[in-house]
Amino acid sequence: MAEPDNKPSNFIRHIIDGDLKSGKYAARRWSGKPGPAEQQKVPEGTHSAGAGTAVDGAKIRTRFPPEPNGYLHFGHAKSICLNFGLALDYQGACHLRFDDTNPEKEEQEYVDAIIDAVHWLGFEWRFGDEINQYLASDYFEWMYQFAEKLIEAGHAYVDSQTADEMRASRGTLTAGGRNSPYRERMPAENLALFRAMRGGEFADGTHVLRAKIAMDSPNINLRDPAIYRIRHATHHNTGDTWCIYPMYTYAHPIEDALENITHSICTLEFEDQRPFYDWLLARLAELGCVNTPLPQQIEFARLNLSYVVLSKRKLIQLVDEKHVDGWDDPRLPTLVGARRRGFTAEGFRAFSEMIGVTKSDSWIDISVLEECQREHLNETAPRRIAVLDPVKLVIDNYPEGQEEECLAPNHPQKPEWGKRPVPFSKELWIEREDFMEAPSKGYFRLFPGNRVRLRYGFVVECTGADRDDAGNITAVHCNYFADSKSGTPGSDAYKVKGNIHWVSARHACAAEIRLYDRLFSVEAPGSGDRDFIADLNPTSKRVVAAQLEAALKDAAAEERFQFERHGYFVADRVDSRPGAPVFNRAVTLKDSWSKGK
Numbered sequence: 263m264a265e266p267d268n269k270p271s272n273f274i275r276h277i278i279d280g281d282l283k284s285g286k287y288a289a290r291r292w293s294g295k296p297g298p299a300e301q302q303k304v305p306e307g308t309h310s311a312g313a314g315t316a317v318d319g320a321k322i323r324t325r326f327p328p329e330p331n332g333y334l335h336f337g338h339a340k341s342i343c344l345n346f347g348l349a350l351d352y353q354g355a356c357h358l359r360f361d362d363t364n365p366e367k368e369e370q371e372y373v374d375a376i377i378d379a380v381h382w383l384g385f386e387w388r389f390g391d392e393i394n395q396y397l398a399s400d401y402f403e404w405m406y407q408f409a410e411k412l413i414e415a416g417h418a419y420v421d422s423q424t425a426d427e428m429r430a431s432r433g434t435l436t437a438g439g440r441n442s443p444y445r446e447r448m449p450a451e452n453l454a455l456f457r458a459m460r461g462g463e464f465a466d467g468t469h470v471l472r473a474k475i476a477m478d479s480p481n482i483n484l485r486d487p488a489i490y491r492i493r494h495a496t497h498h499n500t501g502d503t504w505c506i507y508p509m510y511t512y513a514h515p516i517e518d519a520l521e522n523i524t525h526s527i528c529t530l531e532f533e534d535q536r537p538f539y540d541w542l543l544a545r546l547a548e549l550g551c552v553n554t555p556l557p558q559q560i561e562f563a564r565l566n567l568s569y570v571v572l573s574k575r576k577l578i579q580l581v582d583e584k585h586v587d588g589w590d591d592p593r594l595p596t597l598v599g600a601r602r603r604g605f606t607a608e609g610f611r612a613f614s615e616m617i618g619v620t621k622s623d624s625w626i627d628i629s630v631l632e633e634c635q636r637e638h639l640n641e642t643a644p645r646r647i648a649v650l651d652p653v654k655l656v657i658d659n660y661p662e663g664q665e666e667e668c669l670a671p672n673h674p675q676k677p678e679w680g681k682r683p684v685p686f687s688k689e690l691w692i693e694r695e696d697f698m699e700a701p702s703k704g705y706f707r708l709f710p711g712n713r714v715r716l717r718y719g720f721v722v723e724c725t726g727a728d729r730d731d732a733g734n735i736t737a738v739h740c741n742y743f744a745d746s747k748s749g750t751p752g753s754d755a756y757k758v759k760g761n762i763h764w765v766s767a768r769h770a771c772a773a774e775i776r777l778y779d780r781l782f783s784v785e786a787p788g789s790g791d792r793d794f795i796a797d798l799n800p801t802s803k804r805v806v807a808a809q810l811e812a813a814l815k816d817a818a819a820e821e822r823f824q825f826e827r828h829g830y831f832v833a834d835r836v837d838s839r840p841g842a843p844v845f846n847r848a849v850t851l852k853d854s855w856s857k858g859k
């Protein structure tokens with residue numbers, strides 16, 4: 263099959279292209295839902311998604327398998343875009359599978375948040391009439407049955423050593439391990455013990471089931487890895503049905519095989535696990551347990567991003583110790599945080615395409631993600647006017663009570679988006695920093711005697727400012743030139759260097775604006791011996807009052823705009839209300855962190 267159009271190729275696509283060309287998975291049967299070999303070997307002509315025969319209608323199957331023990335972060339976005347993106351490109355299916363085999367850590371709250379986040383990124387798991395959303399814990403019975411088969415075939419045994427004894431006999435990177443004294447137990451004894459383990463007859467940690475491979479293997483992962491452990495714990499899905507739980511390394515390959523996954527894409531740290539993945543599935547295929555051809559594990563380099571932390575443990579610490587305002591804090595690299603910040607799904611998908619997939623670890627600068635967001639926002643966000651940290655500008659020679667309209671373009675590069683009227687009157691709001699009593703060198707905005715253009719409006723000449731008793735400026739004064747209105751004949755006869763934005767005080771709407779910046783002030787938080795908490799950026803969040811043009815008053819939650827001169831903003835999906843808007847800054851107009859900040 264030819265490479266899908268316009269997509270840069272990568273080593274994973276090469277593998278898929280090769281498999282499609284050789285027809286490796288072409289004749290693979292599929293019953294329409296996950297199950298063991300027996301269930302998938304449906305006869306010709308019976309149900310299958312899409313094809314109407316028993317052959318799997320999906321050309322490839324990938325999966326995104328989060329453990330529901332936390333919120334998804336930017337690293338997960340890379341994996342989601344990769345797995346769901348490949349399925350879309352190759353007429354395949356991508357499954358959303360909750361890897362919930364560990365009874366202690368999972369919660370429904372995380373399951374719901376993960377579903378939301380994947381949807382938000384723009385992906386779904388429907389393929390034909392299949393809804394490919396699964397819980398690994400629904401496969402516990404099959405996993406158990408397969409373990410019995412392995413025991414009967416002499417491929418697994420119950421080990422009754424203590425955890426310390428097992429650790430001591432595992433060997434090291436350079437020296438092989440020692441056989442357990444229980445390694446030669448007969449299958450019948452192992453089976454009886456394993457059934458008693460399931461039956462709840464033993465305490466936690468007294469026995470484990472181990473694969474019987476080779477204690478002298480150079481790969482530690484093949485030295486008779488544990489595949490089941492006793493854990494008397496209530497599981498969010500299976501309740502108290504089980505008191506033994508499969509180890510991740512045993513469960514994951516089986517989940518893939520039960521779901522007919524073709525390409526099981528994971529991060530590099532699982533490379534050493536691949537021999538066990540292959541060993542286990544080969545044994546289970548010989549025993550007739552799982553469908554063939556078998557899924558293949560492919561590893562890629564995880565996303566490492568500068569200026570953030572992507573480890574769940576560290577994210578939890580930031581939330582628990584209240585360094586941020588919860589999981590959806592716009593500064594956190596979680597997908598709920600990014601959404602609240604005003605980042606877009608399109609920006610994430612473009613970022614994921616841009617960084618590609620590789621086999622070796624590298625760091626991506628956060629500015630690459632910010633630039634992808636900025637590009638999409640630039641294309642899609644209408645322009646609006648917001649005056650941050652406002653001060654009054656009084657036009658002394660403008661008639662009291664008069665008002666008129668100025669026209670502001672909704673997007674300077676998209677004339678088809680039209681212009682909107684913005685009211686002009688005697689009292690305006692301007693930014694406090696657009697006035698200086700004694701201007702510094704190169705300052706072209708308002709100071710006594712200087713002229714500026716009020717963008718889309720008139721040219722004014724500053725005459726001075728009022729101060730309160732404490733010396734704070736309470737209003738700036740100016741006179742306007744009635745024949746200087748933008749867009750009227752002769753208006754460009756006025757040559758001025760400064761151009762400032764404004765809103766009419768009578769028409770404006772007060773708002774809260776949250777200016778977010780990077781959460782950490784260094785590229786690699788916590789590198790060396792430093793505590794990563796010490797690297798937090800103390801000014802990562804600033805809240806300022808603002809006056810907005812009236813058109814922003816009733817902005818809908820999650821509506822995004824460019825505020826001229828300030829950047830891209832989104833109406834906060836939690837706190838913004840019609841008539842009382844709250845806006846978050848997603849990104850500035852330009853990268854202010856690049857060299858020379």
Ligand code: ATP
Pocket residue numbers: 326327328329330336337338340341527528529563564565566572573574575
């Ligand atoms: P933890 O942070 O606790 O190690 P995890 O990030 O591995 O957990 P999972 O829920 O197991 O969390 O991850 C789901 C999927 O997301 C896995 O397939 C994993 O490979 C992928 N993934 C996680 N982090 C990254 C990352 N930084 N870059 C790319 N993929 C990632």
Ligand code: MG
Pocket residue numbers: 329
């Ligand atoms: Mg993990």
